[in-house]
Amino acid sequence: MNRIQVCTKLFSSLKLMTQSKVQLTRNMCASATAGTDKYQFQTLKLSTPSPFVVHVEFNRPDRMNAFNRQLWTEMKDCFDQLHNDPDCRVVVLSGGTSKHFTAGIDLFDMMKLGQELGAIEEVGRRGRLLEGTIKLYQDCISALENCYKPVIVAVHNGCIGAGLNLITAADVRYSTRDAFFSLKEVDIGLAADVGALQRFPRVVGNQSWVRELAFTARKFSSEEAFTHGLVSRLFDTREALLDGAVKLATEIAAKSPIAVQGTKKNLVYSADHTVQEGLDHIRQINMLNLQSEDFLTAIMASQSKETPVFAKL
Missing domain, CATH: 1.10.12.10 (Lyase 2-enoyl-coa Hydratase, Chain  A, domain 2)
Structure with a gap:
């Protein structure tokens, strides 16, 4: 034979x-249905635009999707659950109805953290509280990367600070043409500590450009982001952006x-x-x-x- x-x-x-x-x-x-009713979050909304595709939307429009402790916690819980959900094969993450994708970290939440620290006299114990808080934020961002399901982010308008850290942990990044970005941490007296300094250079392959942005916190456009490879497609409208992201997710989910x-x-x-x-x-x-x-x-x-x-x- x-x-x-x-x-x-x-x-x-x-x-x-x-x-x-x-x-x-x-x-x-x-x-097949993703059964998103089982996901109960206040700062996130989940839906199923097509089979095996879960659309996660930030849901703090009154605060321009700024990251408070609840959002940090719910983001990690959400992606940990999606990681193990057999009804989910691809995730689309968007800014929902907010003016911006995200305005970054919620400064009111940082003030609350300052009050908690003020109530602790001993420096070692203050440091332990801060370590735990930073670890929570880092784990939230890493949850996108650790989720076995591909994550497609759809960025409209502003993507500031924590938002830029977040999207570097995603698999595919799309944006509208009017989107803008900033690694904002140095402007509030911090070094970015939740993933951008580690992932951003790897994503774009340009240390000089990343260091310029990290040292200056300057705002940069979607065109600049596209030129350097931070985003792979640009769309004229928010509707076209979401349609494009869902279309890609549907293709992958098949x-x-x-x-x-x-x-x-x-x-x-x-x-x-x-x-x-x-x-x-x-x-x-x-x-x-x-x-x-x-x-x-x-x-x-x-x-x-x-x-x-x-x-x-």
């Missing part, structure tokens, strides 16, 4: 093995969740490791993925010219 005959026999066997599973998967996915999540996991890992370490890591992932039902489903769909439908993960 020659190689072509062997391959033909193999695909015939795979077809018999997977036909019933594929049909069952189609039935399961036909009624792919194998095992393949997409394995890809993100390795991209994140490889960013902080050598090429060889990244190759070793993906080899460990694919030694399992090559045995998955998704792999068989994709092969069968390719042979039959049908659109593959993948089970929840």
Whole structure:
């Protein structure tokens, strides 16, 4: 038996093995819904614009989506839950109805923190409170990167301080043409401490530009952000921005969740490791993925010219 005959026999066997599973998967996915009613947050709104796509919107329009302690906490909880939600394959994060994507950290909240510190006399204990607070903020930003589901951010108008830190942890960044950005921390007497100094240079690959922005806190436009690779697409209106983000999310959500999540996991890992370490890591992932039902489903769909439908993960 020659190689072509062997391959033909193999695909015939795979077809018999997977036909019933594929049909069952189609039935399961036909009624797929993210079930966002189970997410109960005050500073965030969740919806399902298309199957397996969850739209997360900031919901503090009266404060221009400024980050207070509740928003920091709910953001982390939200993305930790989405990470494990089989009804979610892709996340779109937007500024909702607010004038700005986010105005950055809520200074009123910082004043409350100052009052808490004032009530503690001993410097070591004040330091411990600050350490815990900073760690909460850092974990919130990292939750986007640690979530296995791709995160697409849709930025309109202002993206200031904490917002710029946040979007560097996302996978894809879109914005409107009227968007503007600022790494604002030095203007309030701080060094950015929740991820921008670590991720921003890696995202754009230009240390000189990032240091200029970090040292001066100057505002820069969407065109400048696009030129340097911080955002990958620009849109004329907020509506077009959101449509574009959801369209991309829908396309990704139709792919194998095992393949997409394995890809993100390795991209994140490889960013902080050598090429060889990244190759070793993906080899460990694919030694399992090559045995998955998704792999068989994709092969069968390719042979039959049908659109593959993948089970929840």
